[in-house]
Amino acid sequence: MKAILLQQRGREGVAYTSCDTPVLSQGEALVRMEAASLxxxxxxxxxxGAGITHDLPQIMGVDGIGRIEKINGPSSLKVGQRVILYPYRFCGTCEFCTQGDQPLCVNAKIFGEHCDGTFATYIAAPTQSLLPIPDHCDGAQAASIGVAYLTAWRMVFTKAEASAGKTALIVGAGGGVACASVQLAKLAGCHVIATTTGADKIDKTLKAGADHVIDYQKENVVERVLALSDGQGVDFAIDNVGEATWGSTLRALKRGGKVVTCGATTGSHPSADLQRLFIRQLSILGSTMGSLQEFDRLVRVFTSGQLQPVIDSVYPLSKASEAFDRLEDPQRFGKVVLTMTDH
Incomplete structure (x- = not known):
């Protein structure tokens, strides 16, 4: 089979090459991949890859969709069924799994991080990590929800407790998770304020569902947020940018507000601003992906047509290097997707 193999660190270490088709263990299904997102x-x-336990070479890719070609062991799934991958291999028996919080599984392995991933013709995946998805669903969109949209779902609905009437600030809305957060916060009935820069990204962010977009290169974000919220600030903020925006994000929160983060693109050591935290009784919440139950809810919302993931571009697997370049392009807006065929 063909795969994108990480052989060593750096751009030159990523190769489009041939690999052996994986052999199934008990409880696994062989999935012929259709599409996966970066x-x-x-x-x-x-x-x-620092801090992530793994060995090279390793097949890259965290999420995606495909069709079952073989199953080893009893399962409610069927050969030929189209499925979407939950990004985790989870044990199902630890304290957190039994509580339904699989992202905290002490034995968790994430595809493309701790074990071979989805940028391949085939993947061997536990059947408990596969959910059916209808044939009518757009492949590129379906392949995009496993990481970015699941992460955003947990942050917006579970952590921030988004609901109608609340005001949300989404920082850096051009990224995959942030763009997803704009859509989901709007779906929850929130008044959505987003930040990005450039006329094209501003227009696309408005089309994604933002009520107001602040150009952070031309405007003072805190002043604009306060002006748009009658001087109160926002109920919650989604900020994955990190050091560069952390201070302004905290100042944009109303009393008792929450900031939820799943990343630190510009650095992971911002000022804690402790006085502001305790005087205004702010909450800082960390989040990573989502549970299997949250994923099931997300998939149901997607398949019902209530959510249409924003796709920036689609590349064949053999053009993965170009897809990586696009992912890192400042002009990129939404998800970059790989399809497992060159046709």
């Missing part, structure tokens, strides 16, 4: 963690794995 995520920031793929760049992190290519450049560093």
């Amino acid at each position: 995520n920031r963690v793929d760049v992190y794995m290519r450049e560093s």
